[in-house]
Amino acid sequence: MDRIARALAPVAAAAALLAGCGGSSAPTPMGGSSSATSKGTVNVFAAASLQEAFATLGKQFEAAHPGTRIVFNFGPSSGLAQQITQGSPADVFASASTKNMDQVVTAGDSAQPTPFVKNVMEIAVPSANPAGVTSLNDLTRKNVKVALCQPQVPCGAAAAALFQNAGLAVQPVTQEVDVKSVLSKVTLGEVDAGVVYVTDVRAAGDKVKGIEIPTDVNASTTYPIATLTKAPNKATAQAFTDYVLSVDGGKVLTAAGFQKP
Amino acid sequence: MPWVLGVPATLAVLFLLAPLLGLLVRAPWRDLGNVLAESQVLQALRLSLVCASAATVISLVLGVPLAWVLARARFRGLRLLRALVTLPLVLPPVVGGVALLIAFGRRGIVGQHLDAWFGITLPFTTQGVIVAETFVAMPFLIVTVEGAFRAADRGYEEAAATLGASRMTVFRRVTLPLIRSSLMAGSVLCWARALGEFGATITFAGNFPGRTQTMPIAVYLALEQDPEAAIALSLVLLAVSVAVLVGLRDRWLRAGSAP
Amino acid sequence: MTGTRNASSTALSVIGSLDRGTFHLEVDVRVEPGEVLGVLGPNGAGKTSLLRAIAGLTALTTGSIRLGDLVLDDADTFLPPERRPVGLVFQDYRLFPHLTVLDNVAFAARSHGLRRHPSRTQARTWLDRLDLSALAGRRPDQLSGGQAQRVALARALAADPGLLLLDEPLSALDARTRLDVRTELRHHLGQFAGPVLIVTHDPLEAMVLADRLLVLEEGHPVQHGSPAEVARRPATQYVAKLVGLNLYTGTLEPGRSGVTLDAGGTFTVPAQPAQTGRVLVAVRPSTVAVHTERPEHASPRNVWPGTVSSLELLADRVRAQIDGRPAALVDLTPAAVADLELRPGSEVWLSVKATEVDVYPDAP
Numbered sequence: 084m085d086r087i088a089r090a091l092a093p094v095a096a097a098a099a100l101l102a103g104c105g106g107s108s109a110p111t112p113m114g115g116s117s118s119a120t121s122k123g124t125v126n127v128f129a130a131a132s133l134q135e136a137f138a139t140l141g142k143q144f145e146a147a148h149p150g151t152r153i154v155f156n157f158g159p160s161s162g163l164a165q166q167i168t169q170g171s172p173a174d175v176f177a178s179a180s181t182k183n184m185d186q187v188v189t190a191g192d193s194a195q196p197t198p199f200v201k202n203v204m205e206i207a208v209p210s211a212n213p214a215g216v217t218s219l220n221d222l223t224r225k226n227v228k229v230a231l232c233q234p235q236v237p238c239g240a241a242a243a244a245l246f247q248n249a250g251l252a253v254q255p256v257t258q259e260v261d262v263k264s265v266l267s268k269v270t271l272g273e274v275d276a277g278v279v280y281v282t283d284v285r286a287a288g289d290k291v292k293g294i295e296i297p298t299d300v301n302a303s304t305t306y307p308i309a310t311l312t313k314a315p316n317k318a319t320a321q322a323f324t325d326y327v328l329s330v331d332g333g334k335v336l337t338a339a340g341f342q343k344p
Numbered sequence: 345m346p347w348v349l350g351v352p353a354t355l356a357v358l359f360l361l362a363p364l365l366g367l368l369v370r371a372p373w374r375d376l377g378n379v380l381a382e383s384q385v386l387q388a389l390r391l392s393l394v395c396a397s398a399a400t401v402i403s404l405v406l407g408v409p410l411a412w413v414l415a416r417a418r419f420r421g422l423r424l425l426r427a428l429v430t431l432p433l434v435l436p437p438v439v440g441g442v443a444l445l446i447a448f449g450r451r452g453i454v455g456q457h458l459d460a461w462f463g464i465t466l467p468f469t470t471q472g473v474i475v476a477e478t479f480v481a482m483p484f485l486i487v488t489v490e491g492a493f494r495a496a497d498r499g500y501e502e503a504a505a506t507l508g509a510s511r512m513t514v515f516r517r518v519t520l521p522l523i524r525s526s527l528m529a530g531s532v533l534c535w536a537r538a539l540g541e542f543g544a545t546i547t548f549a550g551n552f553p554g555r556t557q558t559m560p561i562a563v564y565l566a567l568e569q570d571p572e573a574a575i576a577l578s579l580v581l582l583a584v585s586v587a588v589l590v591g592l593r594d595r596w597l598r599a600g601s602a603p
Numbered sequence: 604m605t606g607t608r609n610a611s612s613t614a615l616s617v618i619g620s621l622d623r624g625t626f627h628l629e630v631d632v633r634v635e636p637g638e639v640l641g642v643l644g645p646n647g648a649g650k651t652s653l654l655r656a657i658a659g660l661t662a663l664t665t666g667s668i669r670l671g672d673l674v675l676d677d678a679d680t681f682l683p684p685e686r687r688p689v690g691l692v693f694q695d696y697r698l699f700p701h702l703t704v705l706d707n708v709a710f711a712a713r714s715h716g717l718r719r720h721p722s723r724t725q726a727r728t729w730l731d732r733l734d735l736s737a738l739a740g741r742r743p744d745q746l747s748g749g750q751a752q753r754v755a756l757a758r759a760l761a762a763d764p765g766l767l768l769l770d771e772p773l774s775a776l777d778a779r780t781r782l783d784v785r786t787e788l789r790h791h792l793g794q795f796a797g798p799v800l801i802v803t804h805d806p807l808e809a810m811v812l813a814d815r816l817l818v819l820e821e822g823h824p825v826q827h828g829s830p831a832e833v834a835r836r837p838a839t840q841y842v843a844k845l846v847g848l849n850l851y852t853g854t855l856e857p858g859r860s861g862v863t864l865d866a867g868g869t870f871t872v873p874a875q876p877a878q879t880g881r882v883l884v885a886v887r888p889s890t891v892a893v894h895t896e897r898p899e900h901a902s903p904r905n906v907w908p909g910t911v912s913s914l915e916l917l918a919d920r921v922r923a924q925i926d927g928r929p930a931a932l933v934d935l936t937p938a939a940v941a942d943l944e945l946r947p948g949s950e951v952w953l954s955v956k957a958t959e960v961d962v963y964p965d966a967p
Contacts, residue, residue, distance in 0.1 A: 161568040169571075228450075228468070233551060235569050256468035257550025260565070268550070272451035273467045503697035505684040506658050507762050509714035517713070521701040 121148040121319045126172060128156045128163040130179035130306065131261040132202060132238070132279075135286040136339035137177070137327075143335070144326050151319055159236045159261035167192050167311065174320035177308040177327070179262075180237035184307040196307035199328055200341035202280045203303045204241050206294040207269045207287070214275035219245075219296060222253045222276055230268045230277040233258035238265070241302040242278040248300035266291065282340035305344050364582065371579050372572040379576040387554045388562040389580060395470065395558060396538035399477035400485075403534050407485045408527070412515070414486070415493035426490075430483045437480055441547025444476055448548075472549035473556050477538035485534040492526030493519070532592055536585060612636045613673075615766050615798040619666010621649075621656055628652050628822040634798035641813025641830070642802045645841055648819040650802040651694075654768050657800065658691045659684035670766055670798075685714070690764030694771040696755040698743035704754050705730065705739040711762030729761045733791070749780040756791060767792070769801040773808055785811055806845040810834065818842055826966075836885055836963050849886040849931050852965060855879045862962060867928030870905050871957045881965040888922065888934040890959040894952040895943055904954050911949040914940065925953060 129137050134157045141153035156163065156173070160183040167173050168190040176193060178184040179202070187193045208216045214227045222229050231253070232239030239258065246253050256274060259265045265277040270290045284293035308327055314320045326332050333343075372379065379385065414426050432440055448455040448466050458464040466472040500522060504514045520527065542560040549556040551565070559581050567574040614635045621628040628649035634640045642650045655661040657668055659675065659682055667677035674680045675687050698707050706713075708729050712722035730736045733753050743751060752772060759767065772788060773781045789812055792799050803809050809816055810830040818826040818833065818841075826838035837843040843850030853864040857879045861869045870884055892898075898906060909927025916922075921940045923933045931953060935945075945951070 159568065165568045165571070230550070233565060235565065255552070257552050257556065259550060260546065268467075271445055271449060273445065273449050499693065499695065499697045500699055502660055502684070503691075503693060503699070504710065504714070505660070506687075506689060506691040507711040507714055507758065508685050509710070510685055513714050517710075518699060521699075524701075 121322045122150040123316050123319055124152045124154055125174045125316050125320050125323050126154050127175040128173045129177040130160045131157050131263045132179055132282055133177055136336050139335050140327060140332055144323055161236050172315055173311055174314035174316050175310055175324055179306055180304050181307055192311050193309040194312055196309040198305045198307050198344040200306045200336050201303050201344045202282055202341055203301050204245055204278055204296055205281045205284050207277045207279045207284050207291040209269055209272045210289055210292050212292055216276045219249050223251050228274040229253055229255045230257050230259055230265045230274040231255040232262055232265055236261055237304045238262040241304050244302035245300050285340040367575060367578055371575050376576050379573050384553050388557050388559045392539055392559040395473045395477055396535050398474045399481050399538040400531055400535040402478045403482040403485045407482045408489055411486045411489035412493055415490045430487055432480050433483045437543030438547050440479055441544035444479055444548040467548060468550045470555055473545050476544040476548040477541045480541050480544050481534045481538040484537050485530040488526055488530030492523035496522050612796055613671025615670050617668045619663045621652055622664045632817055634800060636797055639792050639799040639813045641809035641816045643809045643816055644819035649822040650819055651770055654770050654802055658689050658768060659687045688765035690759035690762050691768045692755045692759050692772055694774060696751045698751060698754055700743050704741050708758045708761050726761055729757045733757045748776045749784050752784055765797045767795055767799045771803055838966055851884040851929050853882055853884055855882045864929050868907055870960055872960050872962045873957050882962050883965045885961040886955055888932040890955055891931055891933040892954045893933055897952050898954050904956055906954045908952050911945050911947050913947055
């Protein structure tokens with residue numbers, strides 16, 4: 084018995100670590116009563132930058148529609164689009180770019196995407212700002228480590244566009260998979276600056292400091308949302324999409340730093 | 345063969361081979377040349393091979409002595425030490441990457457001193473990739489070699505000592521040659537694990553073509569853009585792995601057959 | 604490595620004890636240069652422990668081991684095996700499986716820092732000397748038992764030890780090979796200048812190879828002497844059995860010519876021996892006569908009845924185990940067995956001449 088316990092000790096330790104980084108969706112009791120139209124689980128695939136705002140929207144929606152459960156899959160828009168076209172059971176897709184939404188439309192998984200917010204870029208630096216970054220030009224300095232999104236995802240494309248607008252050549256040390264990875268590298272102090280969405284800087288609170296990018300060079304990305312044609316729970320999915328597009332939903336998104344499209 | 349064993353065994357074979365067959369069937373054979381000729385691919389492949397080999401060498405240099413200590417030394421806390429150093433075997437690699445950032449990152453417990461004293465920063469560098477791969481792969485070598493040290497006939501070491509060999513000479517000229525088949529097996533396991541490393545690498549070393557973008561990362565990123573390219577890249581990794589296994593198998597078996 | 608040759612003309616002395624769990628070994632032995640001491644004893648008697656202690660693979664609990672002036676082990680010193688000028692031939696030879704015969708024999712020189720080429724040259728001369736040159740390129744798993752034994756000896760001798768230890772050198776060989784190798788080994792041991800200690804549980808091996816014998820039982824020396832002495836007057840049942848003698852313990856009362864045996868019965872002994880008290884009585888099986896009727900004779904004889912319990916055919920004779928007071932082993936010709944119609948269960952009379960009975964004190 085003792086031997087087995089010893090043999091399993093590392094497994095248990097690993098399991099404890101795993102549990103710490105486990106699922107993030109709020110557990111919701113599956114209530115018996117529900118409204119006539121909205122019930123069951125809705126799988127929402129949403130761009131990583133929507134994480135905080137959508138989490139709030141999900142909770143509000145669930146509160147307003149007892150018996151429903153919103154399950155989120157946050158990630159890079161390109162990856163989510165890929166999962167959807169490969170047949171992943173999704174009800175709603177909220178993309179950080181029209182390009183990735185178009186892939187889904189082309190594949191026949193979505194009919195009428197609606198633009199619902201716009202997001203602009205900002206420079207995020209660690210709160211201590213060790214490299215003393217104050218402007219876009221500072222990102223070209225040799226000793227300033229910059230993290231960007233990889234060019235294939237919307238935040239990377241936007242960063243590339245705004246550097247082109249400003250006529251700057253920035254050499255990043257890493258091209259992260261999605262915007263949240265860029266932000267975490269900034270938060271940990273592994274890089275001196277990262278180019279992320281305004282909304283990410285706001286969501287990170289005082290762990291990072293935001294440095295605004297002049298409007299004339301800044302790039303923006305438009306977020307479309309759509310209920311998917313093969314949605315397993317189409318009615319409730321549409322209800323959630325409508326909620327995102329509603330005035331109440333707009334307030335949450337604006338509070339998170341998103342702009343009207 | 346009793347069917348109670350035969351049926352699940354057959355299922356296991358199908359389960360393990362189906363994905364590999366899938367890769368072969370769906371591979372864009374006609375475009376394969378074009379995909380692979382892209383400089384990014386060759387860069388990633390070269391980086392993967394270099395880093396996995398470097399990680400294996402480091403694992404041998406550090407891991408073999410540690411395996412010896414774990415197998416032969418007697419001190420309090422040895423069991424705990426063994427459990428701890430083999431933890432990366434069961435740790436999710438991403439967690440390993442986070443832990444590496446906390447230890448060896450620019451603001452990490454060790455990393456900040458590396459930066460301050462030597463100007464070394466590991467994240468986002470090729471060295472960082474090697475560190476991440478070593479962290480994940482070395483335990484495979486340690487576990488294999490430790491078992492071999494434990495099982496090795498101590499009688500030969502005694503004989504060597506009575507012939508005047510110092511403990512270091514005994515280790516070098518008797519113990520190591522006696523466990524060479526396990527050493528080989530452990531190195532292959534370690535190398536293969538390092539070659540396939542993804543989670544710890546992308547977390548700790550990030551992603552930049554030519555510097556930190558290894559084949560598995562390239563495959564993952566390609567899958568989001570261009571699934572055909574991902575299949576092609578996967579085929580390359582598969583081919584490399586098979587080539588190494590086949591190439592070593594002969595030497596391995598020969599070494600293993602020695603008494 | 605040159606210093607060891609000087610040690611080859613010095614004696615080995617071991618005095619002390621070794622404890623290992625419940626096992627306790629007590630030993631006090633001295634082996635002169637050029638002398639071969641055979642250490643004889645049953646399994647678990649401590650023979651191998653003694654060898655390992657001398658080689659430095661185990662430490663003595665108390666006492667000391669010296670080779671001339673060189674202290675190998677005492678209260679203050681413990682020389683590790685690699686620093687002892689001691690050659691050890693293991694029972695299972697332990698030839699390195701990954702090295703050729705040549706490199707096995709060159710191993711000691713290489714360990715002492717000699718480069719590959721000169722160490723191989725040196726090894727070749729040893730292979731020549733032991734007539735092994737033809738096997739130089741072979742791996743240990745390609746050798747016969749006898750060849751492996753010789754290579755192990757060559758490997759130990761090539762280290763130029765001041766002292767040679769052999770652990771059951773012939774036990775891994777089949778009977779036929781054993782005979783050849785034994786003769787050869789005797790020859791090589793004769794040429795070795797230093798003390799030699801050879802552990803065995805085979806009395807014949809000990810008799811042939813050793814100049815002197817030490818018998819160990821349960822960690823204690825029970826007899827010490829020349830092979831002839833040990834064979835003639837065994838000190839314990841174990842030795843008596845090995846050398847094929849009937850051995851009885853008994854008491855010799857002052858003023859009487861009979862020994863009262865512990866196993867029952869009385870033996871008349873030749874003349875009144877000088878000593879009295881506890882004695883051992885040795886009787887050779889071939890001197891015991893078997894009769895179907897009680898024999899009547901004038902000469903002083905010991906006569907007693909018994910029952911045949913078993914008969915065993917040895918090469919040219921039959922060994923009969925007779926139950927009685929005392930029990931005895933008797934050697935007979937097959938013809939005698941047939942004449943007497945002996946079979947297990949037969950009632951017989953045994954007789955031994957008083958002059959054939961050897962009485963000697965039972966050493967404590």
